[in-house]
Amino acid sequence: MESPGEDFSPDTLAFMELALEQAKLALDSLEVPVGCVIVEDGKVIASGRNRTTETRNASRHAEMEAVDVLLKDWQKNGLSKLEVAKKFSKCHLYVTCEPCIMCAAALSILGVKEVYYGCTNDKFGGCGSILPLHLGCSEPLKSDGIPQGKGFKCIRGIMASEAVSLLRTFYEQGNPNAPKPHRPLTHQATH
Amino acid sequence: MNKHTDAWQILHVPDKPPIPPGQQPTVNVLASVIEPKIANTLVRRLNQIAPLENLRHVKRVQKKYLEGGKTQLAVILCLACENDNQLDSMQHDVREIVNAYRLSAFITKVSKSAASSKEEWEEQCKLWPTSYHPPTYNIDGITGFSEEDSQLVFSFMRFAVELAKSDDGLMVNAAVIVDPSVKQVIASARDEICSWNTCNNKSSIQTSSSQQLEVCITRSISNVVTDDSLLSKASTNELGRFTGVSCLYPWRWAEQQLSSPNSCYWHPLRHAALVAIESSAARDRLLFHGSREIEDKSFDMEHKSPSTGSPAKRQKLNMKNVEDHAKLDTLAEGNSSVSARPYLCTGYDIYLVWEPCTMCAMALVHQRIRRIFYAFTNPNAGALGSVHRLQGEKSLNHHYAVFRVLLPEEVMV
Ligand SMILES: [Zn+2]
Numbered sequence: 001m002e003s004p005g006e007d008f009s010p011d012t013l014a015f016m017e018l019a020l021e022q023a024k025l026a027l028d029s030l031e032v033p034v035g036c037v038i039v040e041d042g043k044v045i046a047s048g049r050n051r052t053t054e055t056r057n058a059s060r061h062a063e064m065e066a067v068d069v070l071l072k073d074w075q076k077n078g079l080s081k082l083e084v085a086k087k088f089s090k091c092h093l094y095v096t097c098e099p100c101i102m103c104a105a106a107l108s109i110l111g112v113k114e115v116y117y118g119c120t121n122d123k124f125g126g127c128g129s130i131l132p133l134h135l136g137c138s139e140p141l142k143s144d145g146i147p148q149g150k151g152f153k154c155i156r157g158i159m160a161s162e163a164v165s166l167l168r169t170f171y172e173q174g175n176p177n178a179p180k181p182h183r184p185l186t187h188q189a190t191h
Numbered sequence: 192m193n194k195h196t197d198a199w200q201i202l203h204v205p206d207k208p209p210i211p212p213g214q215q216p217t218v219n220v221l222a223s224v225i226e227p228k229i230a231n232t233l234v235r236r237l238n239q240i241a242p243l244e245n246l247r248h249v250k251r252v253q254k255k256y257l258e259g260g261k262t263q264l265a266v267i268l269c270l271a272c273e274n275d276n277q278l279d280s281m282q283h284d285v286r287e288i289v290n291a292y293r294l295s296a297f298i299t300k301v302s303k304s305a306a307s308s309k310e311e312w313e314e315q316c317k318l319w320p321t322s323y324h325p326p327t328y329n330i331d332g333i334t335g336f337s338e339e340d341s342q343l344v345f346s347f348m349r350f351a352v353e354l355a356k357s358d359d360g361l362m363v364n365a366a367v368i369v370d371p372s373v374k375q376v377i378a379s380a381r382d383e384i385c386s387w388n389t390c391n392n393k394s395s396i397q398t399s400s401s402q403q404l405e406v407c408i409t410r411s412i413s414n415v416v417t418d419d420s421l422l423s424k425a426s427t428n429e430l431g432r433f434t435g436v437s438c439l440y441p442w443r444w445a446e447q448q449l450s451s452p453n454s455c456y457w458h459p460l461r462h463a464a465l466v467a468i469e470s471s472a473a474r475d476r477l478l479f480h481g482s483r484e485i486e487d488k489s490f491d492m493e494h495k496s497p498s499t500g501s502p503a504k505r506q507k508l509n510m511k512n513v514e515d516h517a518k519l520d521t522l523a524e525g526n527s528s529v530s531a532r533p534y535l536c537t538g539y540d541i542y543l544v545w546e547p548c549t550m551c552a553m554a555l556v557h558q559r560i561r562r563i564f565y566a567f568t569n570p571n572a573g574a575l576g577s578v579h580r581l582q583g584e585k586s587l588n589h590h591y592a593v594f595r596v597l598l599p600e601e602v603m604v
């Protein structure tokens with residue numbers, strides 16, 4: 001994994017901006033602000049944001065949302081499974097927070113090429129923080145020819161502070177619908 | 192309930208990989224046989240001057256039953272020196288006790304770390320008695336199942352296995368989410384990696400689960416009796432039957448044939464567990480749409496945590512979560528129209544035919560499942576003991592208990 005630095009290309013930063021836009025949309029909808037875009041050949045082909053609150057489905061992370069969009073689009077256009085697999089293998093994902101173990105496993109299953117993320121996720125992170133799923137399996141083929149976990153390249157630390165500040169805003173604004181007496185801690189947290 | 196019960200068995204899959212018998216790490220201690228009447232005084236004194244700091248699981252006193260109904264007590268005096276096998280490594284005040292009571296010290300082995308399963312514990316006690324504390328979280332079943340609970344587990348697993356079977360003899364993974372408090376199926380699903388029927392009415396709610404269960408079991412019995420073709424297929428190509436199991440071959444989706452070319456969509460990630468979670472979420476939305484979204488926010492607090500936040504801050508967030516949980520409870524109680532709104536899948540169990548892959552296992556962490564029961568291990572991608580062991584990942588904010596259910600072979604036919 002490349003170490004964080006400030007020397008990201010303008011394209012990389014621009015795509016992360018778009019992912020942050022998605023995260024802001026999530027925040028506006030009272031969702032944990034995490035967003036992503038998927039890029040193929042330098043073009044954004046899908047975007048997604050966290051929808052766990054709205055759906056009451058805690059697996060509806062930004063990455064899963066964006067992947068669903070792609071699968072629908074590609075199949076509408078009549079792409080075969082192999083063509084879809086080939087497309088995924090050219091995709092770059094830009095996501096504001098390190099993919100969790102579930103999403104990292106999903107990205108490995110789909111076989112995406114590269115993942116660019118902002119802040120790390122030290123509770124659930126599947127790209128090095130808790131499990132290094134981005135490394136894939138040491139032996140990609142088992143002796144019986146069964147394909148094993150594919151890895152993907154990971155670049156971290158892109159606009160991490162922006163990603164964190166969105167999350168912080170979310171935590172600090174507390175729950176706007178909650179009755180006031182129940183929220184003493186949210187005031188402390190602003191200091 | 193059924194005549195094959197004896198072959199069914201439930202095994203706890205612990206948080207740490209089990210240590211093979213005889214390979215548990217040990218440390219040497221100095222011990223001595225003592226007179227029962229001085230035991231109390233001696234133990235109290237030894238606990239003061241030579242506490243067993245890193246061996247809290249080890250009992251200070253061993254009680255041995257000798258021939259002729261007699262018992263013998265032995266006590267651990269202190270740790271023995273690593274390199275030095277001699278007794279003169281004994282610290283001064285322990286030596287004083289040894290001299291005062293005319294004890295004859297000997298070196299013996301005790302287990303170095305606390306047992307993580309009942310089996311390990313039994314093994315440890317052969318050396319020297321230890322105490323066994325099942326995992327700190329209090330989840331039913333870790334210390335064993337009652338006959339009634341076992342029968343319930345077996346029937347839900349049977350339901351899952353039946354669900355996993357296809358007419359052509361091939362199998363997929365299947366998932367059944369159950370609310371054990373009312374013995375009700377909340378959601379059930381098969382893999383949908385080959386046919387994702389988006390036109391499905393996802394919000395169909397299952398309420399009469401016990402009836403369904405019975406229907407299913409009856410169907411399975413008649414299948415076994417009548418369907419000979421199914422039988423023969425299974426015996427000729429056992430392994431081939433399982434190539435369509437999503438969690439077993441998650442990376443193989445591109446090679447898999449479409450089961451029906453005109454099905455709406457396919458989706459490589461629609462493993463049974465994820466589909467079942469989706470369906471239980473749909474049920475939640477439908478049954479409890481009146482209770483406001485506010486409640487959902489608190490669980491998302493923990494969903495992702497920024498790493499650059501200071502530890503102090505993180506702690507505050509956690510405290511806030513606790514507070515929100517408490518609030519949630521009061522809200523649920525105060526709202527008479529919604530008596531027991533589920534907090535995602537808190538308190539629910541899931542039955543899976545195969546050990547879930549990493550993606551599915553983590554989704555079940557997110558959705559706060561309480562217990563996972565699976566029938567077959569998944570050496571390719573299993574995340575509950577085979578390749579990874581998410582139930583033992585300490586950093587995660589939720590931990591479920593994992594059980595393997597052994598089935599008699601004929602259930603799979
Ligand atoms: Zn995720």
Ligand SMILES: [Zn+2]
Binds near residue numbers: 548
């Ligand atoms: Zn799976």
